[in-house]
Amino acid sequence: MSDAPEVKPPVVTPVRVVIALCLFAPFVAMLWVGSYAKTDPTLIGIPFFYWYQMAWVLISTALTATAYKLWQRDQREQRARAASKGGADA
């Protein structure tokens, strides 16, 4: 595999930190129950406790989707880098 001396791309990149944050945020929000265990403000009569958690379904979906897009781009770039290097070696 690695007969050519290879400069390994860094494992931790800004993009990957953002991905990690996107995936981690729902855990903080949902497990901190004290932050949302209240009745007011209500939304069309539904207590805050319930509509806030349902709103988080949408927020976490958006976050996971963002993570997915960023990850795809990250992988593409990595592959492109590997391919151009492979081409130069050959």
Place this chain on the structure above:
Amino acid sequence: MKDGVNGVALAVFIFFFLAVTVMGFLAARWRKAENEQSLDEWGLGGRSFGTWVTWFLLGGDLYTAYTFVAVPAAIYAAGAAGFFAVPYTILIYPLIFTFLPRLWSVSHKHGYVTTSDFVRGRFGSKSLSLAVALTGILATMPYIALQLVGIQAVLDVMGVGGGENTHWFIKDLPLLIAFGVLAAYTYSSGLRAPALIAFVKDTLIYLVIAVAIIYIPIKLGGFDEIFAKAGEAYAQVNPATDKPRGAVVPPEASQWTYATLALGSALALFMYPHSITATLSSKSREVIRRNTTILPLYSLMLGLLALLGFMAIAAGVNVSNGQLAIPQLFEDMFPDWFAGVAFAAIGIGALVPAAIMSIAAANLFTRNIYKDFIKPDATAEQETKVSKLVSLLVKVGALAFVLTMDKTVAINFQLLGGIWILQTFPALVGGLFTRWFHRWALLAGWAVGMVYGTVAAYGVASPTQQHFGGSNAEIPGLGEIGYIGLTAFVLNVIVTVVLTFVLKAAKAPEGIDETRPEDYTADAGDAGVQVELPPATAGSAH
């Protein structure tokens, strides 16, 4: 409860049931592959499902009929505590985003059908793989039984469950028929049947929820009214326990329980064999990642559904068995024909996961017990034959369970199953990321978690039961009440880590790892990745 049979609802119910039965048998011809006799074909649908089929299959699999009955039933019984299902399902997706694609890759590279296959390949330990397989089968059985309990609830409300005095055979006949149909088409069509039926199930469920969430609040005078009435009902003190029935917003004392239940359940869900079966049947790792962004639609649905529990209180539904609250609400609120549609949604919603679960349990038995310990030289045909038979046996077992034992037994076992299955997390997910853990340490950690979880759950009393009364107990050292499964899991991890250090220092023999780092990131199209597994196709690709 109204007396007698609700004829219109029953007719609609039977119509849908017949329709999916026909679909179930025709499913074998859908996207048919060349080699029907391989276990990949019957047990994983040829590993060929794309984004949408996977979405329906996973949705149909994870959000079971029992969920639809039990989550609002929990809200009906105690209020806010039952809503933990929503944060639970929110947390699942970021979690599986990180580890499932790795499992997909390594499984497709090495032809793993079950999680135990992977554990054996990774750690070179048959006993660890056996532990994972047994836990999976044990945890799945009561889950299947609960699906039948869900069908039973619907039949009861429609009036065909029979009264207490009916002869047992007449009373259970509808359930036996439903069961027979399920068994027959799973046997003949394998995973393709539930995948196809999941379309019908989800369409019906979305329709019913959309109607219920708009129509019922209008009839009951809006959400303000609903929550006001629910609040009054929860505040009433239960003379048996001397505590209020529940709360609309969880008080501080129960917030730990809420959070640990959500986290523990989220960690456990994808340890269940049926979740993994549905995942491995997808055709690429991209399908899985893409699915983590569209599956949360089901969580939204679950949240709306949970609100039906409050509506049942506001509508004055009064049932002693909480499981009947939602079917009864539908019967009271909807015109007969639409109640029939709603019941069909729940009934079919039970068939899909029951089929997938029995297939998953059968795969585990065949691959990790039959082939590893009983008949190592079994051919692909023999494997498939054994799997089909076992899937039948598992269902008969579940049926016997439901018919002979009290329903609460099934529910207790299911709670225990959740605690147990979580104990396979370190071996599976740990193994996907690192080979650092020692196989014996993982086995010891698993055993400690299983024993602690079972003993702790045994000690939980409730107003109606002395043992197994719930899945929450005091967390040692913290003094808060939390989910037993999570506490056992933490213990499990501690034991595993400590023993790994010890065993490494003692130079205990490590098993042989047959996987390589690049196997975990391989995707469809890469060399050696088996997409469609029938040997003929795989061979032609080389």
